[in-house]
Amino acid sequence: MAEEEKDTETVAESGGGLMKKLMLAGAGLALLGAGVFGGMMFFGEEAPAEDAEAAEQAAPSDGPALYTSLHPPLVVNFRDSVGDSHFMQVTMEVMSRDQNAINAVREHTAVIRNSLILLYSGVIYEEITSREGKEKMLADGLAEIQKVMTEQFGEPGVEAVYFTALVIQ
Secondary structure, three states: OHHHHHHHHHHHHHHHHHHHHHHHHHHHHHHHHHHHHHHHHHHOOOOOHHHHHHHHHHHHHHOOOEEEEOOOOEEEEEEOOOOOEEEEEEEEEEEEOOHHHHHHHHHOHHHHHHHHHHHHOOOEHHHHOOHHHHHHHHHHHHHHHHHHHHHHHOOOOOOEEEEEEEEEO
16 A cells, blocks of 8 residues: 555656646747747838838749659751751750749640740750750750740749750760
8 A cells, every 4th residue: 555655656746747847848838939929029010012022022932943844855856067967855844933833834835845946956966065055055945935934924934944854866
């Protein structure tokens, strides 16, 4: 019987300590929340309407990168400086931080692909075999996609273009 009393005292002591810790943790969280809220009320100002609109427009550029493929791969024929025919197969992904822009790219893929095929059919073999030539192709492709997006979507929307596969023969 004495052992039972001893066991209940041990349980009561350990439970009481745990309860105190939980209460202190809850109080700490409440103080932290109150401090954050009070700081926002004390230091925060209401942003003017222009700043709110600018922040809304800037928000997508701060978000996570979203990608979509311009699938299937583009197949383009072009010539070298001598006049010989060559073929290029390009698989590309576009990146934006705005889901609406990604949706617009998917919706207007046919127009984008057409513009890229017309653009890349005018490249010169000797120019695109170097790294600089490939980087120029990406920059030109980005400009072309942004042009199409502005015409179709009302804003460029796409921040970057990446080759995910490139075969030049």
